[in-house]
Amino acid sequence: MKTLGTYSAYLENALRQERFPDAPANLYDPLRYFLQLGGKRMRPMLSLMACKMYSGSFEQALPAATAIEYFHNFSLIHDDIMDNAPLRRGQATVHEKWNPSIGILSGDVLLVKAYSHLAHYEANLFQTLFKIFNQTAIEVCEGQQMDMDFEQRNEVNEAEYMEMIRLKTSVLLGCALQMGGIVGGANPKDAKLLYTFGEQLGLAFQIQDDLLDLYGQSAEVGKQIGGDVLANKKTLLSISAKQAANPTQLELLQQLEQTLDPVFKVQQTQELYTVLGAQHYCAQQMQLHHQRALNSLEQLENVGSKIELTELAEFLFSRTY
Amino acid sequence: MKTLGTYSAYLENALRQERFPDAPANLYDPLRYFLQLGGKRMRPMLSLMACKMYSGSFEQALPAATAIEYFHNFSLIHDDIMDNAPLRRGQATVHEKWNPSIGILSGDVLLVKAYSHLAHYEANLFQTLFKIFNQTAIEVCEGQQMDMDFEQRNEVNEAEYMEMIRLKTSVLLGCALQMGGIVGGANPKDAKLLYTFGEQLGLAFQIQDDLLDLYGQSAEVGKQIGGDVLANKKTLLSISAKQAANPTQLELLQQLEQTLDPVFKVQQTQELYTVLGAQHYCAQQMQLHHQRALNSLEQLENVGSKIELTELAEFLFSRTY
Numbered sequence: 144m145k146t147l148g149t150y151s152a153y154l155e156n157a158l159r160q161e162r163f164p165d166a167p168a169n170l171y172d173p174l175r176y177f178l179q180l181g182g183k184r185m186r187p188m189l190s191l192m193a194c195k196m197y198s199g200s201f202e203q204a205l206p207a208a209t210a211i212e213y214f215h216n217f218s219l220i221h222d223d224i225m226d227n228a229p230l231r232r233g234q235a236t237v238h239e240k241w242n243p244s245i246g247i248l249s250g251d252v253l254l255v256k257a258y259s260h261l262a263h264y265e266a267n268l269f270q271t272l273f274k275i276f277n278q279t280a281i282e283v284c285e286g287q288q289m290d291m292d293f294e295q296r297n298e299v300n301e302a303e304y305m306e307m308i309r310l311k312t313s314v315l316l317g318c319a320l321q322m323g324g325i326v327g328g329a330n331p332k333d334a335k336l337l338y339t340f341g342e343q344l345g346l347a348f349q350i351q352d353d354l355l356d357l358y359g360q361s362a363e364v365g366k367q368i369g370g371d372v373l374a375n376k377k378t379l380l381s382i383s384a385k386q387a388a389n390p391t392q393l394e395l396l397q398q399l400e401q402t403l404d405p406v407f408k409v410q411q412t413q414e415l416y417t418v419l420g421a422q423h424y425c426a427q428q429m430q431l432h433h434q435r436a437l438n439s440l441e442q443l444e445n446v447g448s449k450i451e452l453t454e455l456a457e458f459l460f461s462r463t464y
Numbered sequence: 465m466k467t468l469g470t471y472s473a474y475l476e477n478a479l480r481q482e483r484f485p486d487a488p489a490n491l492y493d494p495l496r497y498f499l500q501l502g503g504k505r506m507r508p509m510l511s512l513m514a515c516k517m518y519s520g521s522f523e524q525a526l527p528a529a530t531a532i533e534y535f536h537n538f539s540l541i542h543d544d545i546m547d548n549a550p551l552r553r554g555q556a557t558v559h560e561k562w563n564p565s566i567g568i569l570s571g572d573v574l575l576v577k578a579y580s581h582l583a584h585y586e587a588n589l590f591q592t593l594f595k596i597f598n599q600t601a602i603e604v605c606e607g608q609q610m611d612m613d614f615e616q617r618n619e620v621n622e623a624e625y626m627e628m629i630r631l632k633t634s635v636l637l638g639c640a641l642q643m644g645g646i647v648g649g650a651n652p653k654d655a656k657l658l659y660t661f662g663e664q665l666g667l668a669f670q671i672q673d674d675l676l677d678l679y680g681q682s683a684e685v686g687k688q689i690g691g692d693v694l695a696n697k698k699t700l701l702s703i704s705a706k707q708a709a710n711p712t713q714l715e716l717l718q719q720l721e722q723t724l725d726p727v728f729k730v731q732q733t734q735e736l737y738t739v740l741g742a743q744h745y746c747a748q749q750m751q752l753h754h755q756r757a758l759n760s761l762e763q764l765e766n767v768g769s770k771i772e773l774t775e776l777a778e779f780l781f782s783r784t785y
Contacts, residue, residue, distance in 0.1 A: 252605040274583060
């Protein structure tokens with residue numbers, strides 16, 4: 144996909160243009176550091192693409208796209224502290240490279256700077272975008288809290304898990320698309336459809352992540368196969384496997400959670416999940432949300448070419464497993 | 465001052481009206497808990513008073529006042545984590561009662577909720593208020609970072625210290641007054657004067673705090689006399705004492721910083737500060753900023769009675785030391 148690279152280069156360049164103050168260095172150096180760690184810039188790219196569908200150009204969506212990317216990075220900096228994560232994109236996290244206090248405060252100021260970018264629009268447009276953005280921000284916090292709560296619980300059901308990933312990751316994709324569309328001139332009906340497209344794409348993408356973690360090729364996934372299983376993480380795979388298990392199989396699953404040999408643990412769990420139909424079920428659910436996303440895209444009216452978003456959706460699901 | 469109690473009761477009641485969602489409980493329970501710990505509600509009160517000076521009523525400033533109070537509490541929740549403080553207003557801090565992750569995340573969502581209240585105004589007014597609020601939010605983060613940086617440094621000069629307290633505490637008072645005035649209909653010149661009134665009042669108040677810590681009556685201050693000295697905290701007192709000291713006195717001050725006996729340490733430092741004229745100098749500086757605040761108030765035009773803000777300024781400096 145040629146366009147992905149074009150948008151990505153445009154965004155990288157634009158993000159480099161922001162001149163954070165030199166002082167206090169311990170507040171702004173972490174932002175300079177973290178924002179150049181890269182990433183796919185998927186969220187701001189969605190804003191640009193959605194805008195271009197309506198207005199024919201994408202530049203006017205840059206402030207909204209930047210707000211989205213800053214918000215995303217704010218949440219990563221804070222999540223990394225909460226998860227005690229030493230690495231992000233192969234580099235030291237902010238709280239590791241500096242300290243947790245600096246992680247908290249530089250995250251805070253990045254959130255505030257996200258809002259500043261949104262205020263670049265004229266008053267009415269700003270207020271419209273602001274309300275979508277703020278509702279999303281609240282939901283992302285709720286999703287992160289649910290995720291932390293789930294770690295402490297023995298049982299999480301499928302509906303709870305799906306709601307958690309919707310809030311933690313999918314709503315921000317929806318928000319990015321909806322804001323981009325509105326900046327470009329989308330009517331309220333189209334704006335809502337764009338939101339649903341992003342939300343459903345996000346759900347499908349997260350389920351794909353769960354699948355790839357256990358059934359992916361490690362080189363492609365870029366991390367150890369079965370990391371979720373080794374960490375006894377609750378995913379749609381583990382939840383749907385437990386749902387389908389009879390008492391004997393359930394006991395086996397619980398024994399495997401206590402197993403120390405990593406190779407044996409991953410292999411046995413993988414086999415049992417397949418027997419229980421969890422892999423198949425998750426693949427179905429992924430397809431379901433992917434299809435819902437595409438249906439939303441199809442219903443868009445008064446719009447130029449949908450080719451970029453269609454191709455992006457295809458591209459996202461070209462990861463093999 | 466009768467009016468203080470009236471505003472305070474109105475604000476307490478209004479703050480109790482906000483219905484945070486029940487779930488996730490670990491996200492919203494900390495906010496319910498922290499917001500009812502009380503405090504003087506000084507900042508939102510300033511918004512209400514400023515508004516009433518122009519419009520004759522204060523109710524329309526409630527959303528701005530709430531945004532200010534939420535922002536203040538967000539910053540307290542996060543500062544308490546960074547300072548590793550176990551208590552706030554005599555009660556357990558959020559990270560103590562729950563854990564640091566919950567402190568980070570509930571603080572985050574409180575900041576987002578602060579913005580939500582600001583968005584209650586119509587689009588143009590919202591954008592005007594938003595820009596003042598956001599600039600202030602950035603400055604408060606910068607002030608907090610400077611404060612943390614100063615703890616790691618041997619020397620901090622007077623100008624640096626004054627800029628730190630201006631950013632960390634004073635600008636939010638200025639912001640509260642300016643926003644309240646604008647909601648009430650103040651013109652840009654008056655709005656700026658209101659800001660300066662708050663900013664200078666905040667500086668005077670902080671210097672008074674430094675003085676009271678060492679020279680106050682402990683019952684009135686509500687904490688141990690000399691807490692700053694015992695913690696070797698940099699204050700205007702300690703900085704101006706070092707400024708005035710000759711090499712022998714400077715060495716004595718440095719020795720006192722290492723002294724273990726708390727009674728001896730506080731007593732000797734207090735005496736030396738007085739000899740060095742630090743107490744007198746700080747009292748002068750406090751008066752200077754207090755007077756600048758009153759001068760700004762005097763210059764206000766097109767305004768109803770200034771009596772409430774004048775009385776408040778007097779009340780704040782009635783604490784004896």
